[in-house]
Amino acid sequence: MTQNNFDWFMDQFYRLTGVDLREYKRQQMERRLTSLRDRRGFSTFEEYIHAVSRDSDLLAELVDRMTINVSEFFRNEVRWETLVQRVLPKIYSGSSLKIWSAACSTGQEPYTILMALSSKVALPSISLLATDIDDRALSIATAGEYQAELVKGIPPEILSKFFKKTDSGQFRVETNLRERITFRKHNLLSDTYPSELDLIVCRNVLIYFTDEAKAQIYQKFARSLRKGGVLFLGSTEQIFHPEEIGLRQIEPFFYQKG
Ligand SMILES: C[S@@+](CC[C@H](N)C(=O)[O-])C[C@H]1O[C@@H](n2cnc3c(N)ncnc32)[C@H](O)[C@@H]1O
Incomplete structure (x- = not known):
């Protein structure tokens, strides 16, 4: 995947959700979202984002993946x-x-x-x-x-x-x-x-x-x-x-x- 490919994806994600992925540490985010994309059977971010923009479950899963929800009662x-x-x-x-x-x-x-x-x-x-x-x-x-x-x-x-x-x-x-x-x-x-x-x-x-x-x-x-x-x-x-x-x-x- 080229760097531009993920840049393009971040623009599309912003358009869909209003969340600017550029404000997150890039390496970590790119790794997480590429692995989810691969798991869903898409080989490019273009194909993936087209599917995501038509399927609210895929979108919710993507948002869920970019956010890391681990939590605990009385953490530390x-x-x-x-x-x-x-x-x-x-x-x-x-x-x-x-x-x-x-x-x-x-x-x-x-x-x-x-x-x-x-x-x-x-x-x-x-x-x-x-x-x-x-x-x-x-x-x-x-x-x-x-x-x-x-x-x-x-x-x-x-x-x-x-x-x-x-x-x-x-x-x-x-x-x-x-x-x-x-x-x-x-x-x-x-x-x-x-x-x-x-x-x-x-x-x-x-x-x-x-x-x-x-x-x-x-x-x-x-x-x-x-x-x-x-x-x-x-x-x-x-x-x-x-x-x-x-x-x-x-x-x-x-x-x-x-
Ligand atoms: C690891 S959890 C932390 C939960 C809790 N604060 C704790 O310490 O146990 C991180 C949370 O940050 C949320 N998050 C990520 N980006 C955010 C943003 N831009 N605005 C608000 N919440 C965000 C995620 O959805 C996720 O639920």
Whole structure:
């Protein structure tokens, strides 16, 4: 495949979905999408994109493949302890909390936010927006039903408090958690960001973007926080010069707006 071939594909993909693949690290993306194309039996991106533009299942599969939806409840557990014990007292004064889980995938992250904070904050005082670019991931998140294998990381007392086992052996998130979350489709690269947030949780997605795209997203996050609000990143992500965008590192992976 020539370089131009994938460039042409990226233009067509943008036309179809509004997602600019040029903002993602190229090598990784090209490898993932070429292997999916091959698996579907197309030898060129031209043939593949023609088929995709006529078949919504193929398109959904392609979007699903370009987004990497791996997630877990209480991912990097120690960070959640830091959030509750050390960061929360800096952002919560007893009234309300406005939170955004950006790139929430299949929902484990926003549900974890609520479960983690529930020991210190009354759930009705939290409003939580959870967004992702991937419709399939969002529909799983909204349904809030998970296989037993996926809830293993949840401490037993929290599991029994916030989940109900269904007849088919799945674990369903209780309504009092689900009703606190607004799930919405949102593209971090092109959509408008919410404002006056106390906390933004955006973990394990910026690693897929180019450095330029990442820098822009950090800047927009900084603007979205209220003064004193905090940005919580994934355990392989960091901002090298946070002061340039008005943030200050207060714990590893936590940045507060000054
Ligand atoms: C690896 S998951 C991370 C899930 C969760 N934040 C966590 O840490 O467990 C990455 C998510 O980023 C989403 N994503 C990728 N590109 C995006 C974009 N441009 N805007 C919003 N979400 C995006 C994917 O759909 C995927 O669900």
